[in-house]
Amino acid sequence: MAALAELSLVLLLLSAVSSDYTLTDQDGLGREFDGIGAVSGGGATSRLLVNYPEPYRSQILDYLFKPDFGASLHIFKVEIGGDAQSTDGTEPSHMHYPDDQNYFRGYEWWLMKEAKKRNPNIKLIGLPWAFPGWIGRGENWPYDFPDVTAYYVVSWIIGAKQYHDLDIDYVGIWNERSYNATYIKVLRHTLDKLGLDNVGIIAADGQWEIAHDLVVDPYLNDAVQVIGAHYPGTVTVADAISSGKKLWSSEDYSTFNDEIGGGCWARILNQNYVNGNMTSTISWNLVASYYEELPFGLEGLMTAKEPWSGNYVVSTPVWITAHTTQFTQPGWFYLRTVGHLEKGGSYVALTDRRGNLTIIIETMSHDHSVCIRPYLPKFSVCPQNATFQLDGSFKNVKTLQAWYSKLCTNTTKPTLFKRMSPITVTNGAFSLELDVDEVYTLTTLTTGQKGTYPDPPASQPFPRKYKDDFRVRNPPFSEAPFFADQSGVFEYFINTSDPGDHVFTFRQVLTQRPITWVSDANQAISVIGDFTWSNITVSCDVYIETPDTGAVFIAARVDQGGSLAHLAKGIYFWVFADGTYKVTGDLQGEIILGKGLAGVRARRWHTLTLQVEGYKAYGFLNGNPLWKNVFTVGPAHGWAAIGTASFEFAQFDNFMVEAKVTE
Template sequence: MATSRLLVNYPEPYRSQILDYLFKPNFGASLHILKVEIGGDGQTTDGTEPSHMHYALDENYFRGYEWWLMKEAKKRNPNITLMGLPWSFPGWLGKGFNWPYVNLQLTAYYVVTWIEGAKYYHDLDIDYIGIWNERSFDINYIKVLRRMLNYQGLQHVKIIASDNLWEPISASMLLDSELMKVIDVIGAHYPGTHTVKDARLTKKKLWSSEDFSTLNNDVGAGCWGRILNQNYINGYMTSTIAWNLVASYYDQLPYGRSGLMTAQEPWSGHYVVEAPIWITAHTTQFTQPGWYYLKTVGHLEKGGSYAALTDGLGNLTIIVETMSHRHSVCIRPHLPYFNVSRQFATFVLKGSFSEIPEMQVWYTKLGKAPERVIFKQLDSLWLLDSGGRFTLELGEDELFTVTTLTTGSKGSYPLPPKSKPFPRVYKDDFNVDYPFFSEAPNFADQTGVFEYFMNVEDPGEHRFTLRQVLNQRPITWAADAFNTISVIGDYEWSNVTIKCDVYIETLEKGGVFIAGRVNKGGILIRSARGIFFWIFANGTYRVTGDLAGWVIYALGPAEVIAQEWYTLTLTIKGPLVSGMLNGKSLWTDLHVSFPENGWAAIGTQSFQFAQFDNFHVEAMP
């Protein structure tokens, strides 16, 4: 998904602060579960994540940032549940087909190596493993995966399927006793708080294994507050996982700011603790995995809902939400209209709960100031003389947590630095001997994988470079481009000079580009427009207005061959574009009027090896 791509580049202490807001118990969101992508080299919404096995005989368990993210989560909460799920797969698994089930044993082996690598190299125990995100499942593959997990001593790893719809996986389980046995959890995406009969008949755990996906403003917070309660009340779902964890990707990529909080400026250190963090805390700080819902949950008479959970040891937490329709519309699915109005709700604690003397109260009111209140502790409720009875006055768009737990807190840090645009002058020579992460800071791969590379045979200027390392199209989840591309910078850039050293490794049909004003990314990358300056190993250059190369502005001969270093310079000022090769002009004053702004980028003609060095961009007023 690449939605945490920019987080790893944050300077300290801001990076640790962000992680605390997400994972530290009784501080912020206090998350109970972390679901990560098993990087498969393909575009999976907002970028690509590298696979641990680009090729059949290639294994590297230090690529990307997912290992790091899981370790940081575990460091803060040793009890956090870890889950892995493939979106795309490296191309070699498909043997020429865009399909991961060509060889069931091979794909299962690939997934199991990721689980084993997490343990061996990072001491991470993966708790749940998925099949293929929002795509077809193969019944026989699921059975093969279970057998291989067991054979490798990974009986503790549970299988969740199918991360798409309730059907047809639940119907298949009811018809196949072996499939029923090997699947531990049925996970559905964006269920709209409802399940189906077949899913309930399986008696398996039911999870909303991807939900939310909504702008993290107050409406998004209302969406999240409503479904956290009602996914169980309406659909018996005992886990709800938000996509995405943190909006740490360029804002203009698809689903910008659809994370629980926002951290998309590593160059400034600025981040925003958005309302969904505290909406999460209303549940996560006052319950834990292993708690169970009481039967007395349901809807309020004048709109809203209430859920009650206990640890079976005397603790009780009640979460009440009154989110209005206009303040809780999620991005999907359609939300039928409903009405919420002011009301009084009386709760009576019975049985062993009737002896509870005191309960803590936490309160949120979404909306505009001055009424807006976010995760505030109110006065305690004293119940000794009330017979376990208390009444709440409920308005619209409110959230109450009433609990016996006294450990809740609204964690805080000093305000982070103020927001700043991406630096107008940016350079990277990629001279990192032992990189902590495989990707260069701030580059966001959209198709292909660009990694730090060391030229062992080159002790000179280009010993350390950035290399595009895929030579085969992955098994795609989205509409990956046929070219590889990594974007960087400020989407508002219009007048820029981009300079980069490039090296074509492929002798035949090799080509590389630098680009400016790139206007699309993520799952829309194939239709990206911009100004692309290409050189090819056959001794030609080309200027195109799109990544696919259909809009050609200029072309001609250039003194270029493969396996030699060249310096490309692209200057864009207003409608005029010029380009240089090794400091000599190839063309000048080419007239281009669209698009008016966008990112800078580097890339290759197709899935082919190429290197980049001494990247330099300068934006002009």
């Protein structure tokens, strides 16, 4: 027993022994730091943000972009809208057709300007997820005519400057899809020829495969400035290192913005560099501002999904981001002396080469830092004492400002981005008692702020009764409030051919299937409302523009969106230009619940009303009963929706939805 007690004492003493880590620039510096960023797009992830009333919308933007306030992002990446479903919805293209250019569609232009307004130094990136169908000339492929695709992408860059005074810093190839070396070279040549040689190319926003091609193809190597990989798991490959290119995790995180999501973000922000020499990490996504029931709900750095109430939530990842972004800037350099802590966790240190030093330490445990992807092998982290020795340019530092977070997943309330008492550096050294699931920032900078605003309004469900006649329009945006396009593109339209009551309408504008990123539906559909709605009435004036073959629908209880929108079930009330109607239980129109004659014709306005109560549904045409007592099948609740049977012009007006309270 005495021997066992003695052994326990020895182990205790050993555990208390401090591990030493030297931070110095004496032998040179590591890689240049390029910044921390986030993505709006891929797709429609900021859709509801634009409809927030002030002051709440500006507050959300401040938490994301304002320096020394919240996330204080260095990089902002947006989708170059391609008219196709790209995760949580479609984003409109600036060129639906070859002879069509409009640089005011969508909200990414506005959002980039808001980011620049708060931080003029923020870097801007554009990346296509999809392309309009005309680029493929009948094929679901953007590379057969590389000069056409390059013209399309470069037009977006030029339009950003010409119409919005936005300088795009980087452009990508095709998100998480095949790259084409010829196209990349043509894109580089086109940029350079038009005086856009300052725009860097990031390739290829997938895995690291392109690194090998850069090594063996000098012309491709010259065309690419950054190798960007998605969800690399903090590691890279030898060819990427030997290429000499900047290495970025150009999309990462993709995780719920709870405490575990914060732990995931804290771990990869450090270890993407420690393990993989990646000098930028970009979060998908910026803000969870889309209906929560769409794919990957609540996976932004913060949440803003209720513009009708004004409620938003500043989540843990915002403050984890601040630990790095508020005390570094692109152009700083990592020290070479970075690495793993002896008992788990990691540390990085960066300098502005003018005497300032910032150290970020994380001790995230495995179970509290799991990202949704990729798989995270098991590891252990224990409490530990760490002593840091400052040397080189930093040996005369006397005091370090300290910011601290402690993440928890149990009932204990976390501590997030708290300013602590400064740490005294004695003889170039200081020690820390590190617990598990902590983040420290220690810095010579005296700036930094945990920005606050008064609490936003309380959360409220979508209004049970909602109307839109599409007459009141918010000029910067082409979409009507709260409608979330899942296939096709719906835009405000001025119907000059109709001088009557339907001058201002909402129109589906695509007539050709885009080059898709996922399995888009063959129908166009835009959803709205509350996913929990069951017993509701949906009404809308509709106008079929395509004689003989055109068709439109209104729907209730729609249960799928995003990349699964083509599989959406619900109750769909269709009318066709040939004078027939159909009631189906799915978007594809294969589950037929009823059909008959309606007398509807193209290029005439008609009013459709769909009433769903319990297991039965009723349809009205122009206020008169058309069908009744159709038994519902499939989902018991879901969104309301409007749409078309194909990619075709059609207009909608005087939309109304009213939901009954379900006991």
